[in-house]
Amino acid sequence: MTAIVEVENLVKRFNEDVLAVDGVSFTVEEGEIFGFLGPNGAGKSTTINMLTTLLRPTSGKASIAGLDIMTQQDEVRRVIGLVPQDLTVDDELSGRENMYLQADLYDVPRDEARKSIEDLLEVVDLQDAADRLVKTYSGGMRKRLELAEGLIHHPRILFLDEPTLGLDIQTRAAIWDYIKDLKAKHNITVFLTTHYLEEADGLCDRIGIIDHGKIVALDTPATLKRSVGGDVLTIGVRSEEDLTDLISSRPGIISVRKEDGVYRAKAVHGEAATPEVLKAIWEKGIAVTSVELSRPTLDQAFLEYTGRSLRDAEQSGSFDKAAAARAMRRRR
Amino acid sequence: MLWQTLALTKRELKHWYRVKVQIFMTIIQPVVWLGLFGQAFNIGQLFNAPGMPPGLFQQAFSGAPNYFSFMAIGMLAVNVLFTCMFSGMSIVWDRRFGFLNKLKVSPIPRGVIPVSRIFSTVIRAMIQVVIVFAIAIAFNYVPGLTGLGLKEGFGIVEVLGSFAMLFLLAVGFASLFTTIALAVENQETLFGVINLINLPLMFASAALFPTALMPDWLKGVAEYNPLTLAADGLRQLAFVDAAPIHSMWFNIIGLLLFSGALISLSVLTSRRLLSNR
Numbered sequence: 001m002t003a004i005v006e007v008e009n010l011v012k013r014f015n016e017d018v019l020a021v022d023g024v025s026f027t028v029e030e031g032e033i034f035g036f037l038g039p040n041g042a043g044k045s046t047t048i049n050m051l052t053t054l055l056r057p058t059s060g061k062a063s064i065a066g067l068d069i070m071t072q073q074d075e076v077r078r079v080i081g082l083v084p085q086d087l088t089v090d091d092e093l094s095g096r097e098n099m100y101l102q103a104d105l106y107d108v109p110r111d112e113a114r115k116s117i118e119d120l121l122e123v124v125d126l127q128d129a130a131d132r133l134v135k136t137y138s139g140g141m142r143k144r145l146e147l148a149e150g151l152i153h154h155p156r157i158l159f160l161d162e163p164t165l166g167l168d169i170q171t172r173a174a175i176w177d178y179i180k181d182l183k184a185k186h187n188i189t190v191f192l193t194t195h196y197l198e199e200a201d202g203l204c205d206r207i208g209i210i211d212h213g214k215i216v217a218l219d220t221p222a223t224l225k226r227s228v229g230g231d232v233l234t235i236g237v238r239s240e241e242d243l244t245d246l247i248s249s250r251p252g253i254i255s256v257r258k259e260d261g262v263y264r265a266k267a268v269h270g271e272a273a274t275p276e277v278l279k280a281i282w283e284k285g286i287a288v289t290s291v292e293l294s295r296p297t298l299d300q301a302f303l304e305y306t307g308r309s310l311r312d313a314e315q316s317g318s319f320d321k322a323a324a325a326r327a328m329r330r331r332r
Numbered sequence: 333m334l335w336q337t338l339a340l341t342k343r344e345l346k347h348w349y350r351v352k353v354q355i356f357m358t359i360i361q362p363v364v365w366l367g368l369f370g371q372a373f374n375i376g377q378l379f380n381a382p383g384m385p386p387g388l389f390q391q392a393f394s395g396a397p398n399y400f401s402f403m404a405i406g407m408l409a410v411n412v413l414f415t416c417m418f419s420g421m422s423i424v425w426d427r428r429f430g431f432l433n434k435l436k437v438s439p440i441p442r443g444v445i446p447v448s449r450i451f452s453t454v455i456r457a458m459i460q461v462v463i464v465f466a467i468a469i470a471f472n473y474v475p476g477l478t479g480l481g482l483k484e485g486f487g488i489v490e491v492l493g494s495f496a497m498l499f500l501l502a503v504g505f506a507s508l509f510t511t512i513a514l515a516v517e518n519q520e521t522l523f524g525v526i527n528l529i530n531l532p533l534m535f536a537s538a539a540l541f542p543t544a545l546m547p548d549w550l551k552g553v554a555e556y557n558p559l560t561l562a563a564d565g566l567r568q569l570a571f572v573d574a575a576p577i578h579s580m581w582f583n584i585i586g587l588l589l590f591s592g593a594l595i596s597l598s599v600l601t602s603r604r605l606l607s608n609r
Contacts, residue, residue, distance in 0.1 A: 052437050056607070077439040086430035092347050104339035105438040 003027040004157055004189050005034075005051065010060035012046050012213075020046040022213035023060065028157075028191055033183055035204035036193040037298075039306055043213040044193035045085060048161050051191070052082045065156055078106070081155035085162045087142045091135040095126055095145050098134060099152060106153035113152070120148040124178060140171035147178060151188075158182070160192040164199060172196075176203055197298040207298075211306040224301045230254055231270030236262045236290035237281060246284070250276045262290070270295070336440045340448030341455075344422060348456060358456075362464040365407060366400075370468075371477060375399040392542055394564075395571035397481035404468035404480040405570055406539035409562040411464050412457045412498055413533060416505035417526050419453040420446075420513020424522055432606075442606050443599035446510045450595060453506040454499065461498050483572045490569040500587035501562040507594035514598070514605040538563045543577060561586045 005028035012021040021043040028034040036044045049055040051062060053073045061068070067075045089098050096117065103113035121127045124144035134142060143163070150158055163179070164172040180203065182188050194200055200207050201221045208218040217224060233253075237243065247265050248256040252273035254266040267273035270293045281288055348354055376398045379389035389398075396402035423445070426432040435445055465480075472479025482490075509526065516522050534540070536550060537559035543551050554560055555577055565583035568574045578586070 054433060054436055074439050077437055080437070082434075082437045084430055084433055086433075088430040088434045090343065090431060092350060093343065097346070101339055101343055102434075102438075105336055105435070105440055107335070107439075 002030050004030040005062070005064055005191065007047075007051070007062040008060055010047065010050060010062055011058045012043075012050060012055065013058040019213055021050070021057075024210070024213070024215050026208055026215060026218060028189060030156075030189055031183070031187045032205040033179065033190040033192065033203055035200040035207045036191070036210055037195065037197065037200045037207050037302065038193075038210035039195060042210045042306075044195075044210055045161055046213075047210070048082075048159050048191070048193060052080055052159055053077060078153070079156045081150035081153065081158045083143075083146050083150040083158065083160045083163060085165060087139070087146060089134050089142055089145050089149065092133065094131050094133055095121070095137070095141075096130040098145060099130075099149060102149045102152050108153055116152060116154075120151055123181070124148045125174075140167050140174070143167060143171070143175065144178070147175070151182070154186075155188070157189040157191060160190060162193055162195070164194070164196065172199070179203060197302055201298045209302065209305045216305045217301075221298060225296045225298055227301065230266045230268045231273075231296065232294045233265040233267055233270055233274055233277065234262055234290070234292040234294070235265070235277065235281070235288060237286050238289055239286045241284075241286070243281065243284075243286070246280055247277055250280055253277065333441055333444060337444045337448050337451065340435075340444065341451040344449060344452035345455065347422065348452070358460055359463055362407070362411065362460070362467050365411075366404060366464070366467055366471065367477075370400045370403050370407070373399055373403070374478075390573065391575060392544065394538075394542065394567040394576075395483075395574040396567065397571075398478055400468075400471070400478040401481045401571070402542075402567070403540055404464070405566045406537075406559075406563045407468075408461050408464055408494075408498060408566065409501060409537075409559045410534055410539050411460050412502045412562070413505055413530070413559060415457040415460050416453050416502055417509050417530055419449055419506040420510040420522065421519070422449060423510065423513045424516070424519045427517075428519075436606060442602040445606060446507070446514060446598040446602050447595070449510050449513075450503065450506040450598065453510075454502040457502040457506070458495065458499060461495065480570075482570050486570060493569050494566050497562050497565045497584065497587055500584075500591040501558055503591035504558055504587070504594045507591070507598040511594070511598040511601060511605075514602060533557065533559060538577060544575075556586075558587065558590045561590070 007027070008025050009023045010021055010025070011019075011023050013019050024043070024047060036047065038044050046055065050057045051064060051069060053069055053076055057070070063069065064076050065079045067079065069076050090101070093101065099117045099121070100113065103117065108116070118127070121130050124147055126141065126144060126148070129137065129141060134145065137145065147160075147163070160179070164175050167175065176199070179190055179192075183190060192204070204221060206218065206220055207224060208215050209224070210216070217227075219227070235247070242258070243263060244256050244258055247253060247263055250273060252267050252269055254268065256263055256265045265273070265277065274291065274293055278288060278291065376389050376393075390396065393399065393402045396405070423432065426435070432445075468480035470479065471477045472481070512525055513522055516525065536554045537543075537557040538554065539559045543554045543560060546554055560577065561583045564577045565580060565587070568576050568580055
């Protein structure tokens with residue numbers, strides 16, 4: 001695998017005192033789906049805007065497909081596609097006209113454009129609505145059109161800034177399918193930002209958790225989840241006898257707690273530890289009434305790395321920082 | 333690059349002609365201006381008082397047979413100004429709705445963004461000018477109205493010459509207002525700037541009133557207003573004994589410089605004005 005995005009110590013400072021991105025470094029491998037996960041105002045969009053040449057970094061270096069984002073902007077623009085957070089399709093044009101306009105902007109030859117536009121419209125299920133004005137579209141349809149537009153010039157990497165923000169669950173699931181399809185069919189690299197944990201978990205090969213402009217963790221979703229602790233095994237038994245020691249003596253069990261008549265055991269690998277524990281209880285002649293194995297969620301990992309302070313208030317200026325500080329004090 | 337400019341120009345024009353009200357306004361606005369303003373200000377009548385030497389009106393008003401004819405020519409130039417002043421409006425909207433960002437991440441030269449707006453505005457201005465011209469002529473055949481009286485022998489060369497000068501005027505004004513729109517952040521500021529320069533530009537010119545009758549300080553400014561250059565050039569083509577303010581060459585070169593300088597300014601500043609820091 002080769003790196004398609006290389007970022008080194010990238011910094012973006014707005015008006016002296018707001019440090020939006022504080023020296024991030026990472027690489028994205030060609031062909032992977034890479035997610036930036038972080039609370040509001042963490043610096044996700046700012047990073048995307050710098051990588052897509054919309055914003056000039058204050059300092060640091062970044063390259064896409066070996067092209068420098070500061071000195072080779074035009075070349076960078078040819079190899080990237082961007083689906084921005086705001087809906088930027090043109091309301092007063094039809095879906096198909098939007099696609100053709102986009103193709104013209106990227107110098108896609110007419111014949112080639114005609115073919116890929118029909119293909120892409122089919123991929124995002126918009127053939128039937130293609131000749132309607134976009135102002136009659138729903139939010140999900142606009143987003144799908146936006147996604148198709150981002151692909152018209154066959155970019156090597158597609159940037160998706162909060163691709164499912166504000167969409168209903170069905171549309172969100174559909175968008176995820178499109179993204180997975182893209183990766184499977186075209187081996188396109190996808191860089192996305194999100195603050196939906198299940199999105200990052202289900203979609204991304206690797207996740208960078210970003211907070212206060214810094215990357216606080218970067219790994220596969222599975223490893224990130226494992227890093228905050230093991231699986232939780234919950235067992236109910238029909239017995240007054242205390243089984244705490246018995247359970248904790250089994251291999252792979254980290255700790256056991258008795259709560260409300262059930263035992264909660266933490267295990268490194270839940271699937272391996274469960275039969276061991278059940279066997280031990282069974283051999284004592286005690287009946288097991290319920291078993292549940294739950295995996296740690298990315299939510300836990302996320303909160304572990306980013307803390308629980310309120311974020312919405314923090315992103316714009318010092319006044320709001322004061323408000324957030326007050327909110328934190330109240331909670332203590 | 334030309335292809336991309338044309339694609340965006342087409343987009344602008346689609347926005348315009350798909351709104352039926354705008355088409356209606358384009359036609360009705362000149363009717364109102366020419367019909368009311370043009371007919372009401374019958375200044376020529378004042379010169380017909382007993383004891384006035386004959387031909388005095390023609391002498392003061394560039395050889396026009398009546399005030400309506402004088403004004404109709406000026407109105408062609410004013411209509412260009414009025415069409416062009418909202419030239420950059422779509423940039424302000426595109427900035428607000430994020431469409432501008434889409435253009436900025438695409439590999440088009442930055443100059444394409446203003447130039448496409450300028451092209452589409454110039455096309456609209458020229459359509460408007462044809463309508464104004466046709467209505468002014470048509471008034472000749474409406475009983476009770478004064479129409480545009482052109483000199484004998486006003487032919488195809490004069491028509492093309494007139495439209496060429498109006499074209500240059502449109503390029504200049506469209507570039508000016510597009511550059512302003514690139515530089516301001518929001519529409520309130522843009523409206524403010526447009527209002528500030530729009531009426532002074534119209535009144536401090538020979539478009540609606542001869543500069544010869546203005547006080548010296550105003551005359552000095554008004555004679556070099558691009559609207560004056562266009563109106564003066566057009567009247568020399570339209571009327572006999574037009575008593576020119578400038579020579580025809582001065583007007584043409586002046587308009588060439590005006591349009592050339594402002595469209596270059598628009599392209600050259602677009603790179604800086606469209607970059608985010």
